[in-house]
Amino acid sequence: MKLYSSMGPNPAVVTMFLAEKGAELPTEKVDLMGGENRQAPYVAKNPAGQLPCLELDDGSHLAEITAICEYLDEKLPGPSLIGATPEERAATRMWVRRIDLNICEPLTSGFRYAEGLPLFQSRMRTIPHAAGDLKELAQEKLTWLDGLMTGKTWVAGERFTLADIMLFCFLQFGATVGQPLNPENKNIVAWFERVKARAGEKAPA
Template identity: 65%
Template sequence: MKLYNSVGPNPHVVRMFMAERGIDLPKEDIDLMAGENRQAPYTTKNPAGQLPALELDDGSILTEITAICEYLDETQPGDRLMGDTPEARAQNRRWTRWVDLKIVEPLTTAFRAAEGLPMFQDRMRCLPEAADGLKACAQDGLVFLDEQMADGREFVAGKAFGLADILLFCFLAFGSQVGQPLNPDLKHIGNWYARVSQRTSVSA
């Protein structure tokens, strides 16, 4: 297998997941800043131009960070990060999906519509008129999650560290660099973020 890698939070999620799982794969870096992901030869592998992408041994391609991480979790040896029971996996998927829809999607769409507009306006449809509202939506999601974590749980999906935590951490770290910092009033998420920041996998 081989991971097509680049800068940005999406590849960071997969690299951090792999580091947590002890998975080491060959990587091929694609120059996202220069738009290499939007042209051949990369688009012959992945016509959508997304990064990262996982090339399997038979040459087929997996995209979407959740799908890549779940595939690696299910096929590689070691303790599963998604959980060992149907309930644990369902809870991890539930919170991963929730973080993705309520925080990650508005955060990243707002970035492309505002600070990232010069880079993305010629690559995809951007919505500069919606940037402020999207940023507010991401903050609403974080407020809700902070309230949920007031029950004392250690990680997003419960007692065990999982993909939901990795997804949220990588995109909050990204947000802090592009004009969407974590609100210091969100104490529970702030404490969680500080704990996760100490994990060696964050540098992957």
């Protein structure tokens, strides 16, 4: 396998997932700022033009972070970050999709349509007049999630999963582009510190 990666929260999810699995992959950096990801030959690998993308051993290419992480979880040894039973896997996938649609997407679109507009407006349809609402939507859903985190160590309960990795990477990114953690979301703030401490221990030296 070979990983095509870059800056940004999506590649960070796969990098953190690999660190949790204690694995490393040959990695080729793609120049996102220079738009290398929107041109051949990268688009032949991932026609969505986004990073990251995983080259499989049969030469095919796999995109979309949730699909890449599920695949790595199946292929790499060690405890699963999705789940050990159908019920655990189901719960993880439920939380992953809630976080993906309700938080990651509006947070990232809010950035792309505002602070990120100079970079993204020539690459995709941008909706600048929706940026403010999208950022507020992400914050509302975070506050909703905060209420559901009461008494839980990780998003899916006592298991650290892909749901934690996705939420962490996107919130860490958000904080760098004007969407900081809301200090009133005390469960999320405490959870964020737990993930940060854990990630520090797992990160490759």
